[in-house]
Amino acid sequence: MQPLIYFSILIIELKKDRILKIRSSQEFDRLEIEKIHKTAFGKAKGPVIAELVNGLFDDQSAEPLLSLVAVKNQTIVGHVLFTKVNIAQSPILVSARILAPLAVLPEVQSTGVGGLLIKEGLDRLKKNGVDLVLVLGHPDYYPRSGFVPAGKLGFKAPYPIPEEHAGAWMVTELSSGIIGKAGGTVECSNVLNQPQHWRE
Structure with a gap:
């Protein structure tokens, strides 16, 4: 099924009674975004990730940033x-x-x-002239979106990544x-350029 795009909002029909919308986040979404990260990452990592997100929102060295939310049945789910x-x-x-x-x-x-x-x-970044996107994440998940190992392609992470986790440092070309x-x-923004965020 082809997605429909209206006014920069991606609308995807999941089932006849459920619609998923992807849109840019707004300032009033921040509390819900914080809750999503806390819930998704669990009690141990959730508060740390939520604090990271809040810090990045306020970090001028992180700009320009792109923040998107997925909304289903008027509830932010991603x-x-x-x-x-x-x-x-x-x-x-x-x-x-x-x-x-x-x-x-977790439920979605x-x-x-x-x-x-x-x-x-990635589509929005490409339209805005961005050349590359990097990620430190699960090596079985992000390749589905076109990411490949970055280290062997000449892109060094801000902090050394152990060899056994080298596949988690990835890049995709736009x-x-x-x-x-x-x-x-x-070189990341000030908030993200901290060693605790680079332990995969």
Whole structure:
């Protein structure tokens, strides 16, 4: 079934009685977004991730950022955040973002909501001239959205990633021909550029 796009809102019919909308988040969504991350990541990691998201929203060095929410039956069920990164010592100038974090409520996980959030985010970033998007995440999940291991392609994470987790550091190309020409050390925003956020 083809998605319908009206006024920059992605609308997908999941079933006859259920509609999923993906839209840019608003300031009034922040409390619900915080709850989603706390719920999705559990008691141990949830508060830490929620604090990270709130910090990124207020971090000027993270801008321009892209924040999207998935809404089903007037309830926010998922959130994804993309923030600005620089690639130091790259041979060519690159516009890049990092996907961090992505959260979907447990009751709608494995229904494609996360993938739709990622796709809409990548589509919007591409239209705005972004060349690359990076992510530190599950190596079995993000390749479904086109991500491939970044380290062996010349993109170093802000902090060293153990070899056994090297596959979790990934990149996807939005502008053809950038991978192979660009490379260097990824520099995140002030809030994200902390070692505790780089332990996969």
